[in-house]
Amino acid sequence: MRIFVLGLDGAVKHLIDRPELPNLQKVIREGCLCDLISRPPITSVAWTSMVSGVNAGKHGIFGFRIGDKLNFSTEKKAKELWDYLPSIAINIPMTFPVRPIDGIMISGMMTPELYENSVYPASEMEYLKQIGFIFEPEIDLKSCGQSIDIKIELIKHYLDYNWELFFVVFREFDVIQHFFWGQDLPYYQKIDHFLDWLINEKNLFHDEQTSLLIVSDHGFAPVDKTFDLQEWINQNGYAKQVMVGGWGALYIKPETENEKQKIKKGLEENLKQIKYDGKPILDVYPREKIYWGPYAEKGPDIVVSPKRTLGFTFGMRTGKIIGASIHKNGCHLEEGVFAAWGPQIKELRDINREARVYDVMPTVLELAGKEVPKEVDGVNLLSY
Ligand SMILES: [Zn+2]
Numbered sequence: 185m186r187i188f189v190l191g192l193d194g195a196v197k198h199l200i201d202r203p204e205l206p207n208l209q210k211v212i213r214e215g216c217l218c219d220l221i222s223r224p225p226i227t228s229v230a231w232t233s234m235v236s237g238v239n240a241g242k243h244g245i246f247g248f249r250i251g252d253k254l255n256f257s258t259e260k261k262a263k264e265l266w267d268y269l270p271s272i273a274i275n276i277p278m279t280f281p282v283r284p285i286d287g288i289m290i291s292g293m294m295t296p297e298l299y300e301n302s303v304y305p306a307s308e309m310e311y312l313k314q315i316g317f318i319f320e321p322e323i324d325l326k327s328c329g330q331s332i333d334i335k336i337e338l339i340k341h342y343l344d345y346n347w348e349l350f351f352v353v354f355r356e357f358d359v360i361q362h363f364f365w366g367q368d369l370p371y372y373q374k375i376d377h378f379l380d381w382l383i384n385e386k387n388l389f390h391d392e393q394t395s396l397l398i399v400s401d402h403g404f405a406p407v408d409k410t411f412d413l414q415e416w417i418n419q420n421g422y423a424k425q426v427m428v429g430g431w432g433a434l435y436i437k438p439e440t441e442n443e444k445q446k447i448k449k450g451l452e453e454n455l456k457q458i459k460y461d462g463k464p465i466l467d468v469y470p471r472e473k474i475y476w477g478p479y480a481e482k483g484p485d486i487v488v489s490p491k492r493t494l495g496f497t498f499g500m501r502t503g504k505i506i507g508a509s510i511h512k513n514g515c516h517l518e519e520g521v522f523a524a525w526g527p528q529i530k531e532l533r534d535i536n537r538e539a540r541v542y543d544v545m546p547t548v549l550e551l552a553g554k555e556v557p558k559e560v561d562g563v564n565l566l567s568y
Pocket of ligand 1: 193194226227358401402
């Protein structure tokens with residue numbers, strides 16, 4: 185069994201299950217669809233869990249940066265799908281620099297402008313330059329549209345290569361939904377037309393030897409307010425004790441273990457008390473609730489996630505604890521999507537368990553007829 189994984193960064197159920205997207209809807213209705221939980225919903229952490237089957241305490245990627253240092257694939261500690269299957273892996277965040285695999289790898293988000301080490305084998309770079317491949321689209325609808333079109337052309341080019349796993353990520357949807365919320369339909373329609381081509385012209389799934397998975401690393405919701413975490417830390421007397429990392433990561437600076445635990449408890453309680461219209465603004469996760477494994481200690485002491493359901497986003501310095509969200513009008517939700525379609529796929533809609541991003545890797549491995557390694561945290565979603 186071969187598996188084609190269509191990764192749509194930030195896709196959420198109601199955006200892909202629409203009558204204007206008949207092919208996506210057909211696949212979802214005939215196969216299965218469920219929420220895929222991403223906690224915390226951070227792109228770099230979630231895609232790494234998805235391809236390695238483990239939580240960040242085992243793969244070592246807790247965000248785009250550690251302190252002020254950017255994070256790259258060289259920090260990863262866990263085996264990934266392409267270590268088990270001949271693969272074509274395209275544009276997956278946190279795969280720069282690429283490493284040799286049995287197949288082809290084109291890196292994704294966090295790829296610097298210099299093109300070295302962004303493609304394996306390096307000889308493929310010529311083709312990428314020829315078609316004008318975009319590693320990460322600009323914050324611009326035209327650039328996102330072009331990037332999608334070029335990537336579809338590239339997928340078509342590589343489909344006839346030898347692979348058991350074809351894993352591609354369309355990062356464009358994350359960009360579109362962050363900055364152009366509500367204008368996504370024409371871009372999902374590009375995917376829908378491509379799916380039509382895959383199913384009805386290419387006959388990719390015709391021989392019953394290939395399954396389709398559609399996954400996202402988190403969901404999305406509209407936002408209009410922003411919570412300035414650094415400002416809250418400053419105004420509440422924590423500036424000397426606590427460092428704010430990327431996306432809601434809080435590191436308590438080294439004190440004695442006793443002192444650290446005391447600060448952590450107090451901080452956790454205070455963060456939970458922050459309210460807007462009488463409702464708590466933040467989901468607060470102490471490290472031990474979300475990360476376990478040999479590298480968990482390297483993760484943030486506390487991770488906070490703003491409640492998008494109340495319209496809150498993060499990451500902008502406004503100088504006010506709560507301010508208006510100026511540039512972003514959409515932000516990540518924990519509920520992403522998992523959809524599966526193909527000959528081996530059973531009905532999943534009534535599944536009575538929470539599907540997590542790290543379940544994708546064991547699901548792919550078992551579909552491909554491989555054994556799932558013991559250290560993997562996830563389970564095969566299709567066996568439940
Ligand atoms: Zn994302």
